[in-house]
Amino acid sequence: MSVMGLFFVFIATVAIMWLVRQGVMESPWLEEGEVAHYRRAGGAEPPTAGRVGLAVFLAVAGCLFSLLAAAFFMRGDAPDWQMPPIPGVLWVNTFLLAASSVALQLAVVAARRANAERVKTALLVGAVTAALFLIGQIWAWRELLELRFFASSNAANAFFYLLTGVHALHLIGGLVALARTTDKVRGAVRVTKALTTSVELCAIYWHFLLFVWLLMFAMLIGWADGFGAICRRLLS
Amino acid sequence: MTDASVPQNVAPPPAEVPDVDLYHAHSWITKYVFSQDAKVIAIQYAGTAIAVGILALVLSWVIRLQLAFPGAIPFIDANVYYQSVTMHGMIMVVYMLTAIFLGGFGNYLIPLMVGARDMVFPYVNMLSYWVYLIATLVLVSSYFFPGGPTGAGWTLYPPQSILTGTPGHEYGIILMLVSLILFIVGFTMGGLNYVVTVLQARTRGMTLMRMPLTVWGIFSAAVMALLAFPGLFVACLMLLLDRTLGTSFFMPSLVELGERKDYVGGSPILFQHLFWFFGHPEVYIVALPAFGIVSDLISVHARKNIFGYRMMVWAIIAIGVLSMVVWGHHMYISGMDPWFGFFFAVTTLAIAVPTALKVYNWVLTLWHADIHFTTPMLFALGFLVTFVNGGITGLYLGNVIVDVPLSATLFVVAHFHMVMGIAPVLVIFGAIYHWYPKITGRMMDERLGKIHFWITFLGAYAIFFPMHYLGVLGMPRRFYEMGETAFVPASAATLNIVITVIALAVGFAQSIFFYNLFKSLKYGAPAGGNPWRAASLEWQTPETPPGHGNWGKHLPVVYRWPYAYSVPGAPEDYLPQNAPPVRGEHSP
Numbered sequence: 001m002s003v004m005g006l007f008f009v010f011i012a013t014v015a016i017m018w019l020v021r022q023g024v025m026e027s028p029w030l031e032e033g034e035v036a037h038y039r040r041a042g043g044a045e046p047p048t049a050g051r052v053g054l055a056v057f058l059a060v061a062g063c064l065f066s067l068l069a070a071a072f073f074m075r076g077d078a079p080d081w082q083m084p085p086i087p088g089v090l091w092v093n094t095f096l097l098a099a100s101s102v103a104l105q106l107a108v109v110a111a112r113r114a115n116a117e118r119v120k121t122a123l124l125v126g127a128v129t130a131a132l133f134l135i136g137q138i139w140a141w142r143e144l145l146e147l148r149f150f151a152s153s154n155a156a157n158a159f160f161y162l163l164t165g166v167h168a169l170h171l172i173g174g175l176v177a178l179a180r181t182t183d184k185v186r187g188a189v190r191v192t193k194a195l196t197t198s199v200e201l202c203a204i205y206w207h208f209l210l211f212v213w214l215l216m217f218a219m220l221i222g223w224a225d226g227f228g229a230i231c232r233r234l235l236s
Numbered sequence: 237m238t239d240a241s242v243p244q245n246v247a248p249p250p251a252e253v254p255d256v257d258l259y260h261a262h263s264w265i266t267k268y269v270f271s272q273d274a275k276v277i278a279i280q281y282a283g284t285a286i287a288v289g290i291l292a293l294v295l296s297w298v299i300r301l302q303l304a305f306p307g308a309i310p311f312i313d314a315n316v317y318y319q320s321v322t323m324h325g326m327i328m329v330v331y332m333l334t335a336i337f338l339g340g341f342g343n344y345l346i347p348l349m350v351g352a353r354d355m356v357f358p359y360v361n362m363l364s365y366w367v368y369l370i371a372t373l374v375l376v377s378s379y380f381f382p383g384g385p386t387g388a389g390w391t392l393y394p395p396q397s398i399l400t401g402t403p404g405h406e407y408g409i410i411l412m413l414v415s416l417i418l419f420i421v422g423f424t425m426g427g428l429n430y431v432v433t434v435l436q437a438r439t440r441g442m443t444l445m446r447m448p449l450t451v452w453g454i455f456s457a458a459v460m461a462l463l464a465f466p467g468l469f470v471a472c473l474m475l476l477l478d479r480t481l482g483t484s485f486f487m488p489s490l491v492e493l494g495e496r497k498d499y500v501g502g503s504p505i506l507f508q509h510l511f512w513f514f515g516h517p518e519v520y521i522v523a524l525p526a527f528g529i530v531s532d533l534i535s536v537h538a539r540k541n542i543f544g545y546r547m548m549v550w551a552i553i554a555i556g557v558l559s560m561v562v563w564g565h566h567m568y569i570s571g572m573d574p575w576f577g578f579f580f581a582v583t584t585l586a587i588a589v590p591t592a593l594k595v596y597n598w599v600l601t602l603w604h605a606d607i608h609f610t611t612p613m614l615f616a617l618g619f620l621v622t623f624v625n626g627g628i629t630g631l632y633l634g635n636v637i638v639d640v641p642l643s644a645t646l647f648v649v650a651h652f653h654m655v656m657g658i659a660p661v662l663v664i665f666g667a668i669y670h671w672y673p674k675i676t677g678r679m680m681d682e683r684l685g686k687i688h689f690w691i692t693f694l695g696a697y698a699i700f701f702p703m704h705y706l707g708v709l710g711m712p713r714r715f716y717e718m719g720e721t722a723f724v725p726a727s728a729a730t731l732n733i734v735i736t737v738i739a740l741a742v743g744f745a746q747s748i749f750f751y752n753l754f755k756s757l758k759y760g761a762p763a764g765g766n767p768w769r770a771a772s773l774e775w776q777t778p779e780t781p782p783g784h785g786n787w788g789k790h791l792p793v794v795y796r797w798p799y800a801y802s803v804p805g806a807p808e809d810y811l812p813q814n815a816p817p818v819r820g821e822h823s824p
Contacts, residue, residue, distance in 0.1 A: 028445040028797035049356040049436040056431050064466040080501035152482035
């Protein structure tokens with residue numbers, strides 16, 4: 001649960017800093033008038049509801065993945081634990097997902113410059129590479145299953161399928177959002193502000209999923225074993 | 237919609253929302269069934285939660301009948317008993333309390349109290365209710381499958397919960413897990429809405445520190461629920477895979493009925509960690525909205541500003557943060573490092589500090605106040621007493637050495653029923669009596685309300701207070717029958733009969749409430765817009781019940797906090813949040 005602890009400390013710190021900035025230290029009974037004082041550094045634009053909604057959702061999804069990681073390390077302590085061989089295709093997949101993330105970032109840049117054509121191309125590249133990533137993940141599953149590494153034969157195999165599966169489901173959800181955004185871009189003559197926001201939200205979500213995947217991949221190929229050992233020492 | 241918190245050098249947000257932002261219903265179906273209006277969704281949520289809560293109430297009678305008259309009622313065998321215990325617990329905690337506080341009161345009150353036209357994502361909000369309804373139906377449907385619902389206890393601890401000896405191991409447990417996963421998905425959609433609406437859709441002038449404590453309570457509970465429910469999600473998902481695919485996440489190698497199972501090396505303790513990572517915050521997910529609502533009820537009906545508003549907000553935040561790091565106190569007897577037990581005992585007892593702070597502030601609000609003993613006020617006071625009572629036994633159980641002998645006895649049952657069963661239910665009743673005039677435009681009958689209060693309040697004490705004694709005697713919880721047990725005297729059996737008779741009576745007495753609820757819909761006295769002369773924003777709507785979009789053409793502008801009661805020099809004894817400031821006003 002140390003992973004969860006770290007994640008929770010992060011969330012709590014962000015939340016409390018934000019609350020202080022929003023004036024939880026003020027005395028409302030002494031205030032009068034229409035608009036009380038607010039502090040926002042640099043006079044930046046207030047975030048849109050969609051952006052805040054995505055941030056909250058990422059906190060929830062981050063919580064989910066942290067708990068899965070915590071469970072992975074705790075269960076990994078048992079003597080029967082035997083990691084399956086990691087299919088080589090996962091390296092290709094990692095590259096594809098990173099490429100997808102880069103493509104979406106390029107789409108954001110293009111959207112900010114109001115270049116509708118390049119937004120379309122970049123979104124399409126992002127979607128195709130993400131779809132290829134998913135196909136690659138299925139490939140990896142098939143490879144393992146052919147080598148008879150079943151979910152029921154060892155908990156490590158089960159974790160492999162569970163982690164990659166949950167991650168893939170999140171990516172599929174993201175692809176639905178991306179498809180809707182692409183559809184909007186296709187019909188649009190010029191890049192509106194709402195459209196830019198949509199593209200930005202997709203890109204943020206993609207970076208999040210790439211980040212999660214990199215950590216997950218490190219766990220699966222054993223680079224995080226040292227961290228797991230520290231966690232277990234803390235708990236037991 | 238724009239955020240109220242804008243920097244000073246930017247113009248304040250417009251007081252009007254363009255009409256296109258608002259969803260409009262076109263037919264009866266989209267207006268009342270697949271509605272995207274938070275107020276309709278709130279009533280759907282609350283109605284479903286109450287309906288399933290009544291089922292759980294009936295199940296508690298089954299439990300009580302067996303405990304009082306073991307073996308005397310033909311249809312209650314061990315399977316039915318365990319299924320009733322499980323379903324009663326799970327329904328009450330998750331499908332009733334969580335759903336009614338966040339889905340019901342959250343949906344109704346958040347937009348009205350912060351001055352929004354609706355939730356920020358109305359479509360997702362509608363989806364949230366329908367997924368919740370499906371989750372509930374899946375759960376209840378387990379009664380119609382062979383083997384019936386699961387009897388694993390509401391904690392669903394593996395390995396026992398998926399082994400063949402447990403009732404409902406064929407379908408019941410699968411349906412339970414699927415239902416919980418659906419519930420969490422549905423809740424996440426709703427929770428996103430509650431949080432983002434509070435953050436983004438507050439009207440002009442509504443700073444965070446001008447929000448009523450009800451909103452603070454529901455907001456913090458929603459944040460906690462969003463962070464805690466993934467724990468249950470992961471636990472359910474992995475247990476479901478253990479049950480269906482034969483994985484060994486939680487299942488150790490074991491021999492059942494002489495047959496060796498295929499499971500190897502799984503960790504049941506891991507399940508407990510995941511489950512209680514959700515399970516403990518869940519207590520506060522139920523309690524924080526109750527704290528918030530009670531603060532508002534006390535302030536309005538005592539005509540006094542809440543004492544220590546800032547402290548109340550900070551206490552809510554502190555409780556929210558602390559409650560995420562205490563889950564281990566449910567696992568003292570599962571075996572853990574003594575230092576870890578010590579850590580959890582310290583955090584558990586530390587929660588008493590912000591909680592006690594809130595209790596003191598409620599009491600100090602009442603001090604020298606103009607207390608009106610209306611039905612909502614009675615329920616709020618009933619909550620105060622009950623919560624203190626249940627909270628103090630929590631201090632006993634939070635200590636490792638006291639908890640070990642008391643674990644799994646009726647003392648624990650008495651403790652958590654007082655603190656997270658009766659106390660929040662009293663708040664729910666109080667809140668319904670309080671906001672019913674806003675929701676329907678009519679008052680509920682005060683005389684029936686008071687009868688309902690006294691029966692429920694005294695009855696609940698008569699049921700759960702003696703249970704502490706039974707627990708101290710060592711009477712275990714969840715036992716189907718005691719048989720010949722030396723340490724349980726015959727008088728304990730008599731006490732069990734008394735408790736059961738009272739439980740049946742108090743349960744039936746709830747029909748007074750439902751009679752009042754439906755009768756007042758048609759025959760209640762017209763309430764007008766603000767019958768309690770309350771200052772917070774939801775009572776200042778142009779129409780009662782509030783129309784679609786809540787505020788007519790212009791959004792309200794907020795000039796002060798929601799507790800401006802008994803203001804010296806004001807024309808009335810309160811100043812609504814949206815009344816323009818009077819010259820030289822000092823509230824309060």
